[in-house]
Amino acid sequence: MEEKDNKKESLYLKLMPYIEKYGILLLLVLMILVMHILQPDVFLSWRNVTNVFKQISWQSMLALGVFMVIVTAGIDLSVGSIMMLSLMVLAIVAKAGAPWFIVVITPLIAGFLCGLFNGAGITLLRMPHPFIMTLGTLYIFRGTGNLISGGTPISGFTDEVRYLGHGRIDLTWLGLEKSQYLPVSLVLIAVVYVIFWFFLNHSRTGKWIYAIGGNPSAARASGINVNKILIIVYSLCGFLSGIGALILAGRTDSGYPNAGLQSELDAIAACIIGGASFFGGRGTVLGVFAGVMIMGILRNGLNLMDVSSFWQQVLIGSIIVIAVYIDVLRRDLGTRK
């Protein structure tokens, strides 16, 4: 009997890491299959697939930033506002006639500085929880964005500035048709995600980010400068929001006051659906990508089927609750009491 239990346990121990890592991909594949069956002509067409990727392009940047923060058992509510402020800074610099290579780095710097502000506030001002600091900056950054722009949209950027969000990589040399292009934003998502995957899994700083989420006092006792790592994490989150602003500038050709409104909640939802744990220390970059895709496909698929946006809200909300319940079950199973 005991032997049987041991066998069961060891099989379970072997399978568990794979289920944790790749279970979410199964869900994604399942969704794609269901959508394909429901919309066989449209859903997997070149046009629609690239469309999904274009739609998730800037959200995927916010989600990746928020994910790193969630791994440390923190939260960043200000990413949507950081993106809006960065976008407004970009728009103002562009309208002032700065050359394109200056314009494209301004949102990255603005985003980074906003993140640095969050990180410094959380660690140096010893805020009781990152929720409070970033709730404050959610208002501060959006307010600042409106102040500097006068609260009105600023439109019209050059093609160089719009390249990352709007650019197309021609694939006619592969024998494909002109309409079958690759969005530059898709390539950008892939590059950024691969870089951050390496950073989180193969660098010491990345490992320490997971360690802080797992047990901050263990990290501190190991000689890790926890505050420094947290400041890095929030700064990178801001930086990624800045990249999101650059993509959005390309897609919409405009800086507008409502940019990224409530997108922090979408970003958090994508992380949670993708298996990141609010308790910290758990979750993968691949999972976040799957989470972003699941939300993107759900919206796209429901739009294709002409389901009202009210139902979309209900469905996305339900998926969040179910995903977190799965996380709770996984914690029960994964740890010994």
Place this chain on the structure above:
Amino acid sequence: MSTFQNPLLEAKGITKYFGTITALENVDLKVHAGECLGVVGDNGAGKSTLMKVLSGLYKPSSGSLYFQGKEEILESPKDSQNLGLEMVYQDLALAGNLPIGENIFLGREPTKNIGFLKFLDFNKIKELTNAHLGKLKINVKSADQKVEELSGGQRQAVAIARSTAFNAKVVIMDEPTAALAIKEVGKVLDLINSLKKTGVGVIVISHRMDDIFSVCDRVMALFQGTNFAESELSNTSRDEVIGWIMGKK
């Protein structure tokens, strides 16, 4: 026991205030190579504070630390680690979400250079972990197992392995058997005895007389933040040590 002339680690006149509270007052402590010092005392006697001073987590308000005869000022746990002073915390200070190997090397991970970038060397972590666990005769299924999947005794063993992975000279253990099942206590005490044989100085804080009397060579008692009594283990008894904890001589 070999000759204990020169202490490996010595603390003199350690005083620590937290605001208006005096946690430690003029406390002395010393431990020699290959020796195990037991530190006893009631809750709030200052044991944990003293250990945190020794590990560099707290800065003493006054007093000095000598390591191998040389005065040292510890600004952070990193400083004490660099000297070879390691701490096994009561709450174990392990990250449950990381595998055994990565916990043992947390903060000191071996890396390899690829171009100008530094990457974690997972093969080396695994190799060193297996060698080290083997040396300490600690049995786990795999170095890749996550710490949260281990039993209390296995976690304690990992915490001790972690403290000794970098040529530790002094290992300080805060209640090493407190959270363990009875059958696991013996294994941890064996581990402490084998550490002593390798010439490591061990400081054990414990409430359990069984622990103190099975691994320690000397025992000292703290009472209300001060040195209260100290003796070679052979010159005292359980009842006397229990009396010290209550403040009776």
